[in-house]
Amino acid sequence: MFSRQKVVVTGGAGFIGSHIVDRLVEANASVTVIDNFSTGRESFLNPAATLVRGDLLDQSLVDRAVEGATMVFHLAANADIKDGLKHPRRDVEQNVLATQNVLEAMRKAGVQRIAFSSTGSVYGEPSVFPTPEDAPFPVQTSLYATSKVAAEGLLTSYALGYGFQSWIFRFVSILGPRYTHGHVFDFWRKLRQDPTSLHILGDGRQLKSYCHVSDCVDGIFLAVAAGHDDSGIRIYNIGRDDMLEVNTSVSYICRELGVAPQLTYSGGARGWVGDSPKILLDAARLRRLGWSPKYSLEASVVDTLQYLVQHPEMAPE
C-alpha cells in the first residue's frame, strides 16, 4: 500500500522507528526519516531512506520534510519515563510540542494520515486487567505518559477538526534488536560492568508485559491497512496477553549471560515514581484484525539479550 509513495518516519533511526523504515523500504516506499540522533543511531538507519537530520522543534525543517508525503509515522519521542522528574519540561517539549509541529507541518502540506506511538503508561495504575482502550479514565502518574496523552489528544482533535486519519498505538515495553533503553537494557549494562551483583528498583515483583518489536510492527501495519471508521480515529493497544515478573526477566537475562549475581532490591511495589506495579493490556481490538504475536515473553527477552551481546557498542563501557 506504500509502493512509490513518500512516507515520513520521525525517529526513523531509533529502535522501533528503524524497524518501521525497514518494512516501508521493503514495501517500495520512498522513505524520509527525520531524526536528531538523540537516541537514534546511524547504524540503525536503512540506507535506502532519505535522512533529514534535525529536531522536530525546528518547524521549518519538519515542514520541508513532510511536503509531498502521503503518511507520517511519528515515532520520535523522549522515551525515558523513569527520569522524567529530573527534567520536568522535556516530555512536554519533545512529545507534545514536537507532535504539534508534526501535525502543523502535515496540515500545511495537506498530509492527513498519521500513525503514532503512544504508550500503555497512559493507563497509569489501572484498576482493570487486562486493560482495554476504554479503561476507566486514568490518573496520570508520569510526565512521560502525560505528554503522550496530550499528543494523543492533539491527534484526535486534528482528526475531528481537520479531517486527519490517525492511528494511535499504546505499547507495552517493546523488546528486540536495536533495543537501546529500558530495564532489560539497564540490567544487561549493569551486569556487564559487575556480573556479581545486581540492584533492582522496586521489589522485583512488578508484573511487566513485553512485546517483540517484530510483532509490534506487524500490528502497526495490520491496523493501518485495516483503515479506520468515519471519525478518522483508531486506538489500539499492542501487547501480549501474559506477564512476567521482573525477577523472572532477570533470571532469563542472567541465564543468557551465564552470570549468577547477588540480587539486591530498592524495595516497594514500584521501581520509581510513575512505575506501574502491573501492566497487562487488552489487545483484543488488534487481535480481531488477525494480529497474533509470534514471540513469547521469554523469546522476546532472549532475543534482546542476544542482540545486545552481539552489539556491545550499544552501551560503551
Next chain:
Amino acid sequence: MFSRQKVVVTGGAGFIGSHIVDRLVEANASVTVIDNFSTGRESFLNPAATLVRGDLLDQSLVDRAVEGATMVFHLAANADIKDGLKHPRRDVEQNVLATQNVLEAMRKAGVQRIAFSSTGSVYGEPSVFPTPEDAPFPVQTSLYATSKVAAEGLLTSYALGYGFQSWIFRFVSILGPRYTHGHVFDFWRKLRQDPTSLHILGDGRQLKSYCHVSDCVDGIFLAVAAGHDDSGIRIYNIGRDDMLEVNTSVSYICRELGVAPQLTYSGGARGWVGDSPKILLDAARLRRLGWSPKYSLEASVVDTLQYLVQHPEMAPE
C-alpha cells in the same frame, strides 16, 4: 484557613478567578493576582488584591509572584473552546505551557498546594451519564480539552513526583455575574444587535448542564478544606444533576430580554467540532462533602442575563 496567608490566583481578574479572589479576601488572605487581562477585567478585580500584570508564559514574572505563597488557585486559561481550531497552538501554549510554568515556579519556591480549573469537556462525548470522574477513557474531541487533560496530568505527576497537593475541578459551563464568554453570552450579544432573529449553532437540542459561579466556588473551597488522600490528588466534577436544552436556555434568555426572535439553526447534533451533544456530570464525589448547589439551571441563566443587561459594557456594540 487562608487567614493572613499569601495566596496566588492566576486569572484572578477573570470570571471565576475574580470570585475566588473575593472569597479569599473575605477570608483575610493576602491575595496576589496574576492576570494578563486577555479576558480578565479591571472592574472584576478585588481592590484588596495585589496585581501582577503579565503573562504566565513569562516564567520570571510567575516565579516572583508565587514566592512566599501557601497555595495557588490556577484559573488562568484560554477558555475559548469553540474557536480552538482557528488557533491550533493557543491551547497548548496558554493551558499546557502556562500550567507548567506555574508548577515550576511553585517547585522552585517550595509552594505545593494547587487548585486547578479543568473542564467537563475532558470527557469528550461520554458514553455514561451522569459522567463520573472515572468514566471510560475518553477520546479527546477538542484542543481545549486536550490541553486541560495535559494540564491535569502535569498536576498529578507533580503530586506523585514532587509531593504536591493538587485539587482538580472539572466544570460544566459556569454562569453568573462577570460571565464574559460562552453561548449564553453570545446569544445575549446577538439579540442586542438584532432582537428579531437568532442563529443557533447545531439543532438547538444539545443538552447542556450549567452551574452558577457562586455554587462552583462553594464547591472549590469545600473540597480544598476537605484536604486529600495520601496521593496528593483529588479530582472533582462540578455540575448540577440536571440538564437544559439549548432551546430552553434560549427561551429563558428571550423572556428575560423581552424579545421574540425568529430562530434559525445551523443543524446537526453538535454546534461545532468538539461540541458535546449532551453534558451531565456526576458530582456525587463533591456532594459527599456536603456540596449542594443553590441556583437552579433557570436561576443560573436568569441571573446571568440580569447581570449582562446591567453591564452592557461587557460587549461593546
